[in-house]
Amino acid sequence: MAKKEKQFVEDITPMEVDFPQWYTDVILKTDMVDYSPVKGFMVIKPYGYAIWENIQKYMDQKFKDTGHQNLYFPLLIPESLLKKEAEHVEGFAPEVAWVTHGGDEELAERLCVRPTSETIICSMYSKWLNSYRELPYLYNQWCSVVRWEKSTRPFLRTSEFLWQEGHTLHETYEDAQAETLQMLDIYKQTAEELLAIPVVTGQKSEKEKFAGAHATYTMEALMHDGKALQAGTSHNLGQHFTKAFEITFLGRNGEIENPYHTSWGVSTRLIGGIIMVHGDNRGLVLPPRVAQTQVVIVPIAQHKEGVLDKAYELKKVLGGEIRIKIDDNENYSPGWKFNEWEMKGVPIRIEVGPRDIEKNQVMIFRRDTLEKWAVSMDGLKETVKKLLDDIHDNMLEKARKYRDEKTYYVTSLEELKKNQEERPGFAKAMWCGERNCEEHVKAETGASIRCIPFEQEDLGDKCHFCGKEAKHMIYVARAY
Amino acid sequence: MAKKEKQFVEDITPMEVDFPQWYTDVILKTDMVDYSPVKGFMVIKPYGYAIWENIQKYMDQKFKDTGHQNLYFPLLIPESLLKKEAEHVEGFAPEVAWVTHGGDEELAERLCVRPTSETIICSMYSKWLNSYRELPYLYNQWCSVVRWEKSTRPFLRTSEFLWQEGHTLHETYEDAQAETLQMLDIYKQTAEELLAIPVVTGQKSEKEKFAGAHATYTMEALMHDGKALQAGTSHNLGQHFTKAFEITFLGRNGEIENPYHTSWGVSTRLIGGIIMVHGDNRGLVLPPRVAQTQVVIVPIAQHKEGVLDKAYELKKVLGGEIRIKIDDNENYSPGWKFNEWEMKGVPIRIEVGPRDIEKNQVMIFRRDTLEKWAVSMDGLKETVKKLLDDIHDNMLEKARKYRDEKTYYVTSLEELKKNQEERPGFAKAMWCGERNCEEHVKAETGASIRCIPFEQEDLGDKCHFCGKEAKHMIYVARAY
């Protein structure tokens, strides 16, 4: 069998040349995802899906630790339910898929494939809730949702995606607000501690908030091309839905009240974020805590006596907590394997050959810095565990530094426009808080208000775009 | 606050009086499930969903231990794909939900909500597979599917249910057959080792097999009312789909070949099986390994000094591996709590009051045998862990004994009919293997061939129903 020496790296378009093409090359060539026969729908392949499983595992534990339980609501929602809350139906009706027939029969009422589940969940909550003693309701569901998108890109915007949606009820506005912010904080922890993605957290403007929400909070990350990604949102829904759906309870003062309501979600979009924050021109760079394979062992001169045995011995020693794999494929050379696993973003490569064995050492390569050095086989497990943490910390720090370098101040619409063209990134500015000003900025620059950050800075008294009195400091950027 | 002393048990219809009503009472009163606004679709509430999560965790590990990986395929399947394999479309087309509109636009081609994913998966496999070196493909997906059912019952038959569907490709027929049987064996382990449900395994008749399968294997359990439940199936699909979808690979002899194909699935129907195999007139009896709460601590005279402290201390001691809960609600008496947790089927109740504390003991109640006795607080964790295993073993044994008592031989159609009326259960008989004979038996008795068991018994030379030469020993029963 001839050795294949194809250079995978040459197949990936450099990101400086064409960032969207770089993204497409990376996700397809690393086998994370594929296009399906239905336009706008993706197949998530095992190498991508494993990341989602690791995200689920981490978040699900955080949800349970904060008292939430999982449940499951139907996929299909009657049109009449979707229409019960006015803002909500306006926001979602244009992008839902409609089921009109069951088998050969036409349905009396159309059903939509859930674009999100507030309406059907509220219809059930209204049946279930009786007394303030039963509150809070702290429920979450893992599922897929469908939103008919005209222009799609795998992970980032697809007509179907996987997500979790939490839906809670509370006795008071304050309780709902505390829940909304608690969940946003769990999202931030997930981004930073699991995915090594630094995020800015804050509130969405009225224009950008969720259809039907009292207030929407968001975490925003900056991608390598200087565009923002909304990576997770948490909504304080007030009593909009609980009134529309007549959810009531007997309050502690003996009066019938409407509870306060939150919802919050993150999706497979996070995987797109991982790719675009950490990736480079060799391909993926996976954060160690979500990588399917954390360590790959590549035997050198594997036909020589003792090499494969030693490789398997190392796998056994390192295994257990560490997700590890040996690439002992005979049909490919070590060089080819190096390229492949670098492209696939495996955080650590261990090379072991006859000379290493002689010296009781292995060669270690780390994907994030591309450094390679010799390490003693003694205490290798501790070395690797510590290195995985170091890689995480370094990736988070590097991404934070990159983001900060791409974050700047603007003091006029012209400056924003120029900057977004020439050096896209987060722009900070003061804003009057008015919708027509916001819409003008978007129309002129393509950039939208990402959030009113919790960490406000005082950059002046006047709106940098219209000159009126300033209300908030904001982050503005073009976004996915 | 007045103490409520409502006897929940009185609200459950005795199973001898009306088994379907007993089932409905149990699932609703224990908060496992609820009916949704869409006819035939259920809401799985946290107490039911937790069981599904425990099933998923156990099975997913077994799948991974046998080399399978998870991935995700789209929810919607184009009509043209569904129609590519003739038997399959005939089997599923009458029961699919059709999406005809995306937003305001009518779609050029109708899409069905997946009733199962063979077709869309095969369309992707045909794109992906190149060489025998890439085989086997060992993939699984966890998702929901929709089949438009006219008559539904929560967990047992609903228009939407949650399941896993494995879809594998192999180089040879033998490899596919080995996979098919391996997965059936994992299902049997799940039934017996996790759910304490004894099952009969074997092959489905031509009439009862999956639409498009070469051979379907099944595990069949017997419910408390003497009806059978098909609890999981594994299909050797041969090359039916791989030919229809033109999936090919370059074989080791340099020829283009079609791979062999399997699929296998279990669903939330298993939860219905748990209820109907183990439940009694007090309500649920949950197998310890899937119960959301394995142990509930009920403090006695909890207002007395030291009682609640001791209860929390015990929870801390027992926690970790054991899923444990304290019911310290002040508004209900211990007697009310006993009833409630018995109805909810929690395997072990621990009572601790002032007198117990004095004696360094607790009272232990086990749900499966309704026994109650005193146990020393010393070594309580080991006592409880062992007891959870004992309860599992006892439940499995009890269910096996019950099933065996309800399994009998028949030697004629008349006898089968009479037995199914008077003492429903599994009937064993010899069968000629012919479809018209099978259809006659079903029409006359309402009972269907559940399987041709792997463990064949020689009960005679002639078909017990038509007198022709016998080919197989079979299990016959009315079924869910």
Ligand SMILES: [Zn+2]
């Ligand atoms: Zn302004």
Ligand SMILES: [Zn+2]
């Ligand atoms: Zn016959």
